[in-house]
Amino acid sequence: MSRPQLHQYTVAKASSRRWLYVLHGIYGTGRNWASFARRLIAARPEWGAVLVDLRLHGHSPGFEPPHTLPACVRDVLELSESLGRPVDAILGHSFGGKVSLMVAAAVAPTQAWVIDATPSRRSPGGGAARLLHVLRRHPGPFDARRDAVSAVEAEGFASPVARWLATNLVFVDAGYRWSLNPDALGELLADYFRRDLWDVIETPVPASEVHVVRAARSDILSADDIRRLRAAGVNGRVHLHELAGGHWLHVDNPDGLLDLVRDHL
Template identity: 45%
Template structure:
């Protein structure tokens, strides 16, 4: 079962949203944004999910695919008897959100894609580069600072290195990675290979889809942005927002995300 953290404000909750992080992350990466949203929208509860192979959801069986990750969410909601009104996904989590929306075509659902893409592309970019970096490093470290220094030396910024180092755990007097990078590679390869354009270009009449493009990120290619713009013109159910900031908008420009979510949920 997937691990979750629930953020809600008192007993006024009427709606429930799943929040899905990106690769190498975990649900609590979105805690600050979630707390600000529910402070302004106490009618919503946000469930911050640790996706398969991440956080406290490590013991998951193959295949490690986007659709398997969406099936995990279905199992979670059924086990907890949750009625889901919305799903928000960042990066990798965005494609999982699209796969869930595809499975729930007949349900009313808000879908939020935060700097994610429905397109097929060759494996590349920051997440793919990070996979190569961690594999090039020693398998264990004497301290968190040693790990951060090694990541910085491999090309990471200090901030990204510190964030990635949250995936270390103590074992036999050393710090080692908690993550199964071979399994994550399988999940990433499927992320790049999965084509989910139809969810946006032929949207369910019961869905409302909000796409947030980080202006300083290249996660969404120029042709993809053109295609998304056409999708918004073809359907009242698809909306595109351009927000200043880099790929990690939850840390780069959280106030813009909080404003959008608070206004449109």
């Protein structure tokens, strides 16, 4: 039986000849980045954007274990081959940031953009891990979407986060349930936390650049991460940028992020 293929949404012009692959964060989908991609491609019409639903997310649910970052990389490379669109550049947010670094190590795109993600190994935790517990404690069914939103808010999450997570609800058997599989996503997150990808940063692939974008109101990048990124920048191919805003920069500061990527892509 053939392997499933990642779902993708393409933003392109007739003049698009180069391809930027965009990888969302955990619990997200490619369309989270649709507005950003449309504005970017309008400004840089020689580029097209491939917005990917990573395995177990959005319209890419039917993937078998192991659920690891290397498996995510293989999925993206197989999608690229199937579409006949090379990975000329790649942009990944949070969880997708680590995947983008691994894709960059495999195919040597001109650029890899890492949006508020650390290349470091970390102890499991933070909001992503807490949301796994929410999915397990409140599996549904819910009579209405607002009931799921209320359940997430009751666990201490802000309303925008709760409403965003609720985009992962599907109507099944007269009620709303999560389309997300917390056990499988837990495997992905565990692999994400244990991966150290500093080799990709400190010894970038020849002819490739790495742009790391730090959100000023986020603590994802530690002081040691920032020090190592600045040290890596002496080779002229690793760039650390800081933008005002929180972790979801494409929502908090879309204009700043757009200007940065547009001017450097």
